Amino acid sequence: MDVSDPTLIMGLHGVFHRHPWIDRVLAENDLEDEDVFSLAVTRAEAYGWSSTHLGRGTLDGCRWGHNDAGEDWTEDDRIRQLAWLQVAVEEHLHGQRLPFLPVATVLSDVLHHMGTYRFTGLHTVVPLQLSTDDSLVYLSQAADWVAAAGPGPSAECVITIAARESAGLANKEQDVNALILERSLGRMAIHPGKPSAPAVGLASLLVGEVQTEGMQKAASIYCSLPAWSLDSAIWAAEVTATAVREAGAREPVLLTISQNGDELTQDVERDPALRERRC
Numbered sequence: 001m002d003v004s005d006p007t008l009i010m011g012l013h014g015v016f017h018r019h020p021w022i023d024r025v026l027a028e029n030d031l032e033d034e035d036v037f038s039l040a041v042t043r044a045e046a047y048g049w050s051s052t053h054l055g056r057g058t059l060d061g062c063r064w065g066h067n068d069a070g071e072d073w074t075e076d077d078r079i080r081q082l083a084w085l086q087v088a089v090e091e092h093l094h095g096q097r098l099p100f101l102p103v104a105t106v107l108s109d110v111l112h113h114m115g116t117y118r119f120t121g122l123h124t125v126v127p128l129q130l131s132t133d134d135s136l137v138y139l140s141q142a143a144d145w146v147a148a149a150g151p152g153p154s155a156e157c158v159i160t161i162a163a164r165e166s167a168g169l170a171n172k173e174q175d176v177n178a179l180i181l182e183r184s185l186g187r188m189a190i191h192p193g194k195p196s197a198p199a200v201g202l203a204s205l206l207v208g209e210v211q212t213e214g215m216q217k218a219a220s221i222y223c224s225l226p227a228w229s230l231d232s233a234i235w236a237a238e239v240t241a242t243a244v245r246e247a248g249a250r251e252p253v254l255l256t257i258s259q260n261g262d263e264l265t266q267d268v269e270r271d272p273a274l275r276e277r278r279c
Helices: 022-028 036-047 100-114 136-147 173-183 230-246 261-270 272-278
Strands: 007-018 064-071 080-089 115-127 155-163 216-225 252-259
Touching: 007 100, 036 064, 036 080, 036 100, 080 100, 100 115, 100 230, 115 230, 136 230, 155 230, 173 216, 173 230, 216 230, 230 252
Parallel strands: none
Antiparallel strands: 007 080, 007 115, 064 080, 115 252, 155 216, 155 252
16 A cells, blocks of 8 residues: 555446447547547647657656546446546645546546546545645635526435545534535535435446555435536535545545446436345
8 A cells, every 4th residue: 555656547337328429530530549548648739738758758747647447338328337547646846736626527538539428426536645744725616607507406316435444534514514514605516315325327336446556435415415516526626635634634535436326327227236235
């Protein structure tokens, strides 16, 4: 176990459908090998967040070094881990937050490039030891963005936090809940009286087995957001990460956010694997 590991992993989960014309266009342009790995490299380079160009020196403003990526684009209307990215977060930038939104943006761009998708959840391994203390202004601004994300009704979701014993989160679920409520500025509601719900918006296997070895669930939070979207889920992940850090964690943790409630009922009834997880 390395509590200083700068690895950040993020996986987007949902249901994917390839563009009906994409295979023909890829073949016509000799791009049959395009996948999340190659497309994520290209997209991150375009944004200036990362570079794999050898011999060019350090990229000014680099947010991460590219490690790995992958996908599951099986088209069977079941919830799958559609695209994931593993990066090494840059450790020597001052004033930069952990790149939750940039990584999610790259993954979402890749999925939109190849098809259409319904987003149902995400998981992320977060190197909290690299997080900064100056994220509160951003979280406040982002809360206003999330508040206007949709006309409602509010979207139910489940957030889970997993960590090793050394993270010091044992018996701190109430503290984390209070910090989430404070940092979300009223845009997120927590429902502690509701029974624990399964994360039905996530595929059963999460990338990051090596990085999460030894982690145990520290909290399961039933909550609601103004609307369900990738933007609101990423904001909720950053709010949660900030709360976990303020509760004392200074090492990698695993966060998941899953859509829940009536929106997924039909998916659960159609997918035997999800029915088993609900029971």
